[in-house]
Amino acid sequence: MAAYKRVSESVALITLQNPPVNALSAAVRQGIVDTVERALSDPNVTAVVICGQNGVFCGGADIKEFGSNMSGPPLIPMIHAIESANKPVVAAIEGSALGGGLELALGCHYRIAHSKARLGLPEVSLGLLPAAGGSQRLPRLIGVPAALNLITTGRHVTAAEALQLGIVDQVTDHNTVDAAVKFALSVAGRSLDPRRISTYPCPQQPDLDALFEEVMQKVRRSARGAIAPIACVQAVRAAATLPYTQGMAREQELMATLFTSGQARALQYCFFAQRAVGRWRMPSGARWDTSKPRPVHKAAVIGLGTMGRGITVALAQTGLSVIAVETQEKQLMEAKQAVSGMLERGAKRRGVAPALDRIIYSQNIQAVADVDLVIEAVFEDVALKTKVFKQLSAVCKPGTLLCTNTSALDVDQLASETPNPELVVGMHFFAPAHVMKLLEVVYGPRSSPEAVATAMQLGKKMGKASVAVGNCRGFVGNRMLKPYVEQAFFLLEEGATPELVDRALEEFGFPMGVFTMSDLSGLDVGWRVRKGDGLVEPGGASGRSARVRQGRRYSPLGDLLCEHGRFGQKTCRGWYQYDKPGSRVARSDPWLHSFLEAYRAEHGLVARRIDHQEVLERCLYALINEGFHILDDGIAAGPEDIDVIYVSGYGWPRHRGGPMFYANMVGLAKVLERLEHYHQAHPDVPHLQPCSLLRRLVASGSPPIHRWGEVIKKLHSQL
Ligand SMILES: CC/C=C/CC(=O)SCCNC(=O)CCNC(=O)[C@H](O)C(C)(C)COP(=O)(O)OP(=O)(O)OC[C@H]1O[C@@H](n2cnc3c(N)ncnc32)[C@H](O)[C@@H]1OP(=O)(O)O
Numbered sequence: 001m002a003a004y005k006r007v008s009e010s011v012a013l014i015t016l017q018n019p020p021v022n023a024l025s026a027a028v029r030q031g032i033v034d035t036v037e038r039a040l041s042d043p044n045v046t047a048v049v050i051c052g053q054n055g056v057f058c059g060g061a062d063i064k065e066f067g068s069n070m071s072g073p074p075l076i077p078m079i080h081a082i083e084s085a086n087k088p089v090v091a092a093i094e095g096s097a098l099g100g101g102l103e104l105a106l107g108c109h110y111r112i113a114h115s116k117a118r119l120g121l122p123e124v125s126l127g128l129l130p131a132a133g134g135s136q137r138l139p140r141l142i143g144v145p146a147a148l149n150l151i152t153t154g155r156h157v158t159a160a161e162a163l164q165l166g167i168v169d170q171v172t173d174h175n176t177v178d179a180a181v182k183f184a185l186s187v188a189g190r191s192l193d194p195r196r197i198s199t200y201p202c203p204q205q206p207d208l209d210a211l212f213e214e215v216m217q218k219v220r221r222s223a224r225g226a227i228a229p230i231a232c233v234q235a236v237r238a239a240a241t242l243p244y245t246q247g248m249a250r251e252q253e254l255m256a257t258l259f260t261s262g263q264a265r266a267l268q269y270c271f272f273a274q275r276a277v278g279r280w281r282m283p284s285g286a287r288w289d290t291s292k293p294r295p296v297h298k299a300a301v302i303g304l305g306t307m308g309r310g311i312t313v314a315l316a317q318t319g320l321s322v323i324a325v326e327t328q329e330k331q332l333m334e335a336k337q338a339v340s341g342m343l344e345r346g347a348k349r350r351g352v353a354p355a356l357d358r359i360i361y362s363q364n365i366q367a368v369a370d371v372d373l374v375i376e377a378v379f380e381d382v383a384l385k386t387k388v389f390k391q392l393s394a395v396c397k398p399g400t401l402l403c404t405n406t407s408a409l410d411v412d413q414l415a416s417e418t419p420n421p422e423l424v425v426g427m428h429f430f431a432p433a434h435v436m437k438l439l440e441v442v443y444g445p446r447s448s449p450e451a452v453a454t455a456m457q458l459g460k461k462m463g464k465a466s467v468a469v470g471n472c473r474g475f476v477g478n479r480m481l482k483p484y485v486e487q488a489f490f491l492l493e494e495g496a497t498p499e500l501v502d503r504a505l506e507e508f509g510f511p512m513g514v515f516t517m518s519d520l521s522g523l524d525v526g527w528r529v530r531k532g533d534g535l536v537e538p539g540g541a542s543g544r545s546a547r548v549r550q551g552r553r554y555s556p557l558g559d560l561l562c563e564h565g566r567f568g569q570k571t572c573r574g575w576y577q578y579d580k581p582g583s584r585v586a587r588s589d590p591w592l593h594s595f596l597e598a599y600r601a602e603h604g605l606v607a608r609r610i611d612h613q614e615v616l617e618r619c620l621y622a623l624i625n626e627g628f629h630i631l632d633d634g635i636a637a638g639p640e641d642i643d644v645i646y647v648s649g650y651g652w653p654r655h656r657g658g659p660m661f662y663a664n665m666v667g668l669a670k671v672l673e674r675l676e677h678y679h680q681a682h683p684d685v686p687h688l689q690p691c692s693l694l695r696r697l698v699a700s701g702s703p704p705i706h707r708w709g710e711v712i713k714k715l716h717s718q719l
Contacts, residue, residue: 026072060099310433509653
């Protein structure tokens with residue numbers, strides 16, 4: 001919809017109306033076509049201003065329409081009609097002008113932006129390219145290098161940067177529509193020929209081929225298999241080398257390929273999934289919209305190791321006052337120095353003042369007496385955490401929320417050590433905590449909805465993708481990781497190498513394969529967990545029993561490497577070898593290959609040829625199968641929660657949507673069939689036994705992912 005009004009006698013004001021972001025739905029496009037026609041045919045109108053309702057110009061094409069048969073007037077002729085108009089059309093940009101919204105503005109003859117507005121062509125993050133002329137007009141307006149940067153990254157620019165780049169003509173701190181109307185009146189009657197961007201020649205660039213080659217290489221490296229960034233480069237190249245109409249034809253051709261690609265569907269699913277996880281719900285029926293978060297002004301962090309330092313930085317950068325507690329003086333001083341350094345570097349990057357004075361450092365836990373929320377981040381040891389929780393319960397004012405940063409421990413057990421278990425939740429941060437975007441907010445059976453709402457809100461303020469999950473071993477992310485890593489170990493036993501497994505996973509789109517990742521995080525981490533679980537047999541057992549633990553197949557390979565002192569990058573040796581401690585350059589290690597051969601010989605294992613497909617199916621389907629168990633157990637409320645966790649925190653390639661979306665794309669029947677096949681071949685591996693929910697979904701005709709909830713609900717109501 002678009003409203004039409006005459007202002008200042010001769011200016012037609014067209015207001016896009018489609019809350020919350022005035023997306024260009026069929027009705028909005030029709031509204032624009034009708035109102036522009038009306039303005040152009042009215043002899044009393046000398047100029048036109050286009051703005052958006054409620055302080056937002058336009059968030060772009062309506063992404064919800066992409067999955068359906070698109071009706072209504074298409075964008076390209078609509079924008080072309082505006083550009084060809086014989087009266088000046090001025091875009092009054094407040095809030096956001098993104099995607100099709102900016103393309104609409106580029107069709108206008110002038111653009112006036114509010115100083116707080118943000119502009120961009122983020123189509124690439126939805127698996128698309130700016131295909132309403134954006135890839136052809138922007139390079140003509142601001143030059144090839146700047147357009148390539150904006151279009152291939154999808155980044156939003158501030159009004160100030162937009163002015164500097166030449167995207168907008170004026171920036172105002174005042175009422176944007178008033179400024180645009182005044183501006184429109186001032187340019188009415190002037191020739192519009194110099195204002196039609198599609199008629200501009202693309203600014204000439206020396207070494208054009210070299211520039212495109214360089215950008216293409218950079219994009220290919222970072223795209224990890226995503227096709228949209230590559231198509232974006234190709235579209236801009238068309239703008240730089242072809243006349244406008246031919247460039248537009250190329251833009252359409254590239255867009256048609258992207259639009260129907262699974263990648264675009266996956267990325268658009270991610271967009272909505274990221275927003276859906278904010279609408280959390282608990283099995284008790286508590287929900288995001290009925291649970292009020294408590295205000296948090298002052299927070300405390302207990303324990304200033306790697307995690308505690310990162311959490312302190314994240315909290316201070318959010319604007320909270322923080323009490324940072326570390327009982328040992330030396331560690332406290334080291335932590336203070338490290339935290340200050342992180343804050344200073346972050347502030348320099350963002351061009352703001354470092355939030356150093358928001359933090360008070362203390363050795364005394366009594367200092368947290370008046371905080372609203374505490375995040376305990378001491379060593380991952382249940383006895384130590386229990387002791388800290390008891391101290392906190394005695395020290396903190398009534399009603400203080402007690403959060404534990406743990407990656408696997410039982411949140412409910414810790415809660416039971418406090419007089420107010422309803423105030424306890426888990427906050428599972430990922431290292432480095434001030435950088436990583438994921439936060440699992442873990443509720444126990446006794447956590448109050450208010451406590452969950454508060455932790456979720458705090459996570460959002462810290463800029464994290466915050467996902468509420470139930471309490472179980474490893475929560476969602478680490479619980480699913482276990483069968484994935486386990487399969488990788490088994491594949492080594494059966495004949496694969498770390499290089500082969502990692503290459504298959506990296507070609508799939510992970511930034512690192514499982515073994516490179518294990519070297520980075522340290523093999524000793526998993527070793528400690530397995531020891532805690534009673535899985536590690538000191539000195540390594542021999543014979544068949546060495547590969548069976550607790551009645552199921554077990555691979556001691558990781559334990560054996562640790563016994564050789566191979567902890568990964570930090571010791572220069574792990575699954576690979578490294579030139580110096582902490583080096584990221586993994587080199588193949590002949591020792592490891594000989595070790596694997598000797599291991600197989602000792603255990604009577606005959607190496608066989610393993611291909612990439614088997615690596616992917618075994619590792620990924622085992623992980624996905626655990627995802628179905630998690631849904632079945634009610635630990636995650638829906639597949640979107642799992643997918644956001646994997647995309648935001650575990651390196652799952654965004655253009656593949658997340659593990660559950662991927663299973664949906666591959667076909668649930670196929671995933672089930674392959675799991676059955678592998679389970680038959682490896683009956684001693686319970687993680688390969690297909691989950692009953694997966695069977696149920698297949699039996700229900702493999703409904704699309706957004707309808708899985710119906711099957712899960714039906715299953716639970718029958719229990
Ligand atoms: C021919 C095909 C041409 C395609 C060209 C395109 O235009 S593709 C679309 C390009 N636009 C974008 O990628 C912008 C996407 N939106 C955003 O980045 C942000 O929403 C925002 C505009 C910066 C506003 O952010 P804010 O944090 O204020 O709000 P939310 O992100 O929570 O969004 C509010 C609700 O609006 C929904 N929504 C946002 N954009 C769109 C859109 N383009 N189409 C449809 N719906 C959109 C969003 O989903 C939220 O609704 P929920 O119900 O909460 O999910």
